[in-house]
Amino acid sequence: MAQTIRTDVAIIGAGPAGLLLAHLLAADGVESVVVEARSAEYVAARIRAGILEHSTVDLLRQVGLATRLQAEGDEHRGIYLQWPHERHHIDFVDLVGRSVWVYGQTEVQKDLMAAHAATGQQIHYEASDVALHDIGSTSPSVTFRGSDGRAHRVEAIAVAGCDGSHGPSRTAAPSAGRQTWERAYPYSWLGVLADVAPSTDELIYAWHSDGFAMHSMRSATVSRLYLQVPGGTSVDQWSDDRIWDALATRLGHGQGGWRLTPGPITSRSVLPMRSRVQAPMRLGRLFLAGDAAHIVPPTGAKGLNLAVSDVALLAPALVALVRHGNGTLADAYSETALRRVWRATHFSWWMTTMLHIGTDPFDAQLQLSQLRWVAGSAAGATGLAENYAGLPIRY
Numbered sequence: 001m002a003q004t005i006r007t008d009v010a011i012i013g014a015g016p017a018g019l020l021l022a023h024l025l026a027a028d029g030v031e032s033v034v035v036e037a038r039s040a041e042y043v044a045a046r047i048r049a050g051i052l053e054h055s056t057v058d059l060l061r062q063v064g065l066a067t068r069l070q071a072e073g074d075e076h077r078g079i080y081l082q083w084p085h086e087r088h089h090i091d092f093v094d095l096v097g098r099s100v101w102v103y104g105q106t107e108v109q110k111d112l113m114a115a116h117a118a119t120g121q122q123i124h125y126e127a128s129d130v131a132l133h134d135i136g137s138t139s140p141s142v143t144f145r146g147s148d149g150r151a152h153r154v155e156a157i158a159v160a161g162c163d164g165s166h167g168p169s170r171t172a173a174p175s176a177g178r179q180t181w182e183r184a185y186p187y188s189w190l191g192v193l194a195d196v197a198p199s200t201d202e203l204i205y206a207w208h209s210d211g212f213a214m215h216s217m218r219s220a221t222v223s224r225l226y227l228q229v230p231g232g233t234s235v236d237q238w239s240d241d242r243i244w245d246a247l248a249t250r251l252g253h254g255q256g257g258w259r260l261t262p263g264p265i266t267s268r269s270v271l272p273m274r275s276r277v278q279a280p281m282r283l284g285r286l287f288l289a290g291d292a293a294h295i296v297p298p299t300g301a302k303g304l305n306l307a308v309s310d311v312a313l314l315a316p317a318l319v320a321l322v323r324h325g326n327g328t329l330a331d332a333y334s335e336t337a338l339r340r341v342w343r344a345t346h347f348s349w350w351m352t353t354m355l356h357i358g359t360d361p362f363d364a365q366l367q368l369s370q371l372r373w374v375a376g377s378a379a380g381a382t383g384l385a386e387n388y389a390g391l392p393i394r395y
């Protein structure tokens with residue numbers, strides 16, 4: 001016999017979307033129960049995004065989640081665009097009056113987990129056999145087997161599918177009721193963390209005939225770097241020396257006196273590049289947020305920030321539904337969220353196709369011309385700045 005838990009909102013997934021949603025709901029007196037497939041340690045240790053948009057930082061400040069971010073994060077005015085023999089700074093603050101912050105998703109996750117633990121709200125880690133039920137009714141539920149081996153049922157007013165791109169929420173509704181758009185890119189990112197001070201003050205996005213490279217960072221002593229590699233690449237194919245040689249070539253080591261300083265690589269992974277959008281983001285009493293509804297290639301630094309903006313729109317909709325029985329915002333959620341999702345999806349595609357080398361020399365010339373225009377034209381640079389630094393939550 002399943003143990004029954006009654007709550008206002010059942011949240012599947014304890015990533016940024018799930019835990020931020022729980023935090024925002026609790027701030028308005030709405031209870032939730034979070035069901036997470038992995039262990040707390042696993043979730044806390046995942047190395048992912050690194051850039052927070054202006055709107056994300058504003059929201060985290062407003063809800064009391066920015067104390068460590070303010071102390072340990074690094075505010076950046078912009079990024080560098082680079083191609084052989086040229087490097088140009090795009091200053092977001094000068095162009096659109098908005099900055100971005102370097103603060104790893106791992107740190108955001110730790111802050112969210114600490115805040116959630118402080119509320120004493122229920123969270124079930126290492127849950128298995130998670131399933132959604134009756135999402136078309138006014139009394140949906142989520143069943144799962146707990147780490148204790150016991151069966152549980154969470155009965156709620158609404159279910160929030162924050163379980164990423166491989167969770168059950170995305171496909172909980174019949175395929176006839178949903179539409180999916182996908183784009184797979186023929187390349188991946190090899191990402192590394194290295195115990196070495198960054199060789200740049202702000203991120204460098206580099207186009208090169210050998211492939212894209214990016215120099216990011218996590219702190220004054222830890223660098224985060226990426227290389228374009230063919231799809232299906234295994235990390236085993238890339239030795240440390242080969243990684244640093246490729247980064248040096250693509251990032252312009254020695255160009256204009258600039259030098260890339262290598263160091264010990266402490267983590268490496270290959271991330272496939274794809275775009276995906278699923279609509280609608282609301283199916284009955286199931287509401288999708290974050291990667292459960294959309295995936296973007298990380299070139300635009302949008303994945304984590306989109307999860308935040310979805311939740312910033314979803315939380316007030318669920319508060320109105322749960323506390324006042326008012327479904328107006330809930331009815332508008334999918335359309336409102338998808339406008340911003342498609343804007344971020346386009347920008348992520350635009351950055352990705354501008355910077356990643358393909359096999360067609362004609363495309364390479366188009367990319368160089370596009371880069372020269374963006375770096376050399378106020379209109380082009382402002383377009384990049386507006387999208388990268390982040391549009392308002394309600395776009």
Ligand code: FAS
Pocket residue numbers: 012013014015016017018035036037038043047048049050051105127130162163164165166167168269271289290291292298300301302303304305307
């Ligand atoms: P998440 O995937 O973070 O969280 C979903 C949660 O649901 C996970 O904890 C998962 O364990 C849980 N879950 C899954 N199935 C479940 C089930 N059946 N039952 C219960 N729980 C379940 N974005 C960037 O902007 N820049 C980057 O550089 C970048 N790098 C990335 C690298 C990798 C390897 C990956 C996978 C993603 C990367 N992203 C990056 C995107 C990433 O940051 C996401 O956009 C962000 O984590 C989205 O947050 P959530 O929607 O909460 O999804």
Ligand code: PHB
Pocket residue numbers: 048049050051203216217224298299300301302
């Ligand atoms: C990162 O620091 O991990 C990062 C930064 C910018 C991106 C993607 C990833 O576009």
